Amino acid sequence: MGCELAAREVSVHINGKPILDHISFSVKPGQFMGIIGPNGAGKTTLFRVLLGMLDPTRGSVSFLNDDQQPVKRSSVIGYVPQSRQIDPEIPMTAEDFISLGLPHRYRFWSTSKDRQAISEALRLTDSFRLANQPVGKLSGGERQRIYLAQALVRQPQILLLDEPTSNLDPGAQEQMASVVDRICRERNVSVLFISHDINLIAKYADRILYLTRGHYAEGPVEEVMRTEVLSRLYGSPVEVMKVDSKLRVISTGKNAAVPICYHGEAQ
Numbered sequence: 001m002g003c004e005l006a007a008r009e010v011s012v013h014i015n016g017k018p019i020l021d022h023i024s025f026s027v028k029p030g031q032f033m034g035i036i037g038p039n040g041a042g043k044t045t046l047f048r049v050l051l052g053m054l055d056p057t058r059g060s061v062s063f064l065n066d067d068q069q070p071v072k073r074s075s076v077i078g079y080v081p082q083s084r085q086i087d088p089e090i091p092m093t094a095e096d097f098i099s100l101g102l103p104h105r106y107r108f109w110s111t112s113k114d115r116q117a118i119s120e121a122l123r124l125t126d127s128f129r130l131a132n133q134p135v136g137k138l139s140g141g142e143r144q145r146i147y148l149a150q151a152l153v154r155q156p157q158i159l160l161l162d163e164p165t166s167n168l169d170p171g172a173q174e175q176m177a178s179v180v181d182r183i184c185r186e187r188n189v190s191v192l193f194i195s196h197d198i199n200l201i202a203k204y205a206d207r208i209l210y211l212t213r214g215h216y217a218e219g220p221v222e223e224v225m226r227t228e229v230l231s232r233l234y235g236s237p238v239e240v241m242k243v244d245s246k247l248r249v250i251s252t253g254k255n256a257a258v259p260i261c262y263h264g265e266a267q
C-alpha cells in the first residue's frame, strides 16, 4: 500500500509576484525526492501548497492510492516542519511529545494500537532510549528525530520534511537522512525532503526537484545536476563540478562571488 503525490502545472503568485511557475512532478510510493534551491526559491511555499495551507493560483495537487484513486490529503501526509526550539522546562517526556501526533489525545484512552504506533515510531527513528527523557532537554539532532517520530505516529504514506537537518552537525545530518531513507524504503513511504546540502540529497534521493526563482528542473540526480541544466535554470553560467567525489555548484557568470547553494561545507 502506498500513495503517489502528483503536482500538475502548479503556479503560485503572492501579492502579484510569481513564486512558483507551472511546476509538475510526481513522487511514487517508496521514492525519495530531494528538494533543493537557494533561499527564497519557493521550497516552503511549495510545501504549503502540498499541505493544503495555500491554494495554488493555477494547477492542482492530487494524492492517489495504488488503484490511482484520489485519497484525502489529511489521511496520508506526515509533516516535519523547520526546526523549532522547545521550552527546556516543559514538563513532557519525548514519548508524550510524540503522542501529540496521534489523531486524538493519548493519555486517558490510550489503546494498544496507539502504544504500538508510538513504539513503532520510536523504533523507526532509533529513539527508544530517548522515550522517557524530558523533550526540552534533548540535543538538536535528538529533537529532530522526535519531531520525525511525531509525524510518523499517524503512519503517513507521504512524508514532507522542511530542512530537517538545518543546524545539525554533519554526523547528525547523516543520521537523520539515513533514518528517513530507511522509512522510505522499509515502509514504502513517498518522501519529499528539503535541504540546502546538495551532497546529502545526492546521496539519498532518487530524484531532485531543483527550484530557483520559481523555475525548476526535476529528474534523477545525475540528470539534474549538470552544468547545462543548472545554467539554463539560473539564467546565467553555472558550473557543476565534482571535487573529491563531492558535487559543487559554482556561479561563473557576473555574480560569480555569490554562492548559489550550499554543499555541506562552508563556502
Ligand SMILES: Nc1ncnc2c1ncn2[C@@H]1O[C@H](COP(=O)(O)OP(=O)(O)OP(=O)(O)O)[C@@H](O)[C@H]1O
Pocket: 014, 015, 019, 037, 038, 039, 040, 041, 042, 043, 044, 045, 046
Ligand atoms: N505570505 C507571504 N507573503 C509575501 N511573500 C511571501 C509569503 N510567503 C512567501 N513569500 C515569498 O515567497 C518567496 C519564497 O519563499 P519560501 O519561504 O517559499 O522560500 P524557500 O525556498 O523556502 O526559502 P528558504 O530556503 O530561505 O527557507 C520569498 O521571496 C518570500 O518572501
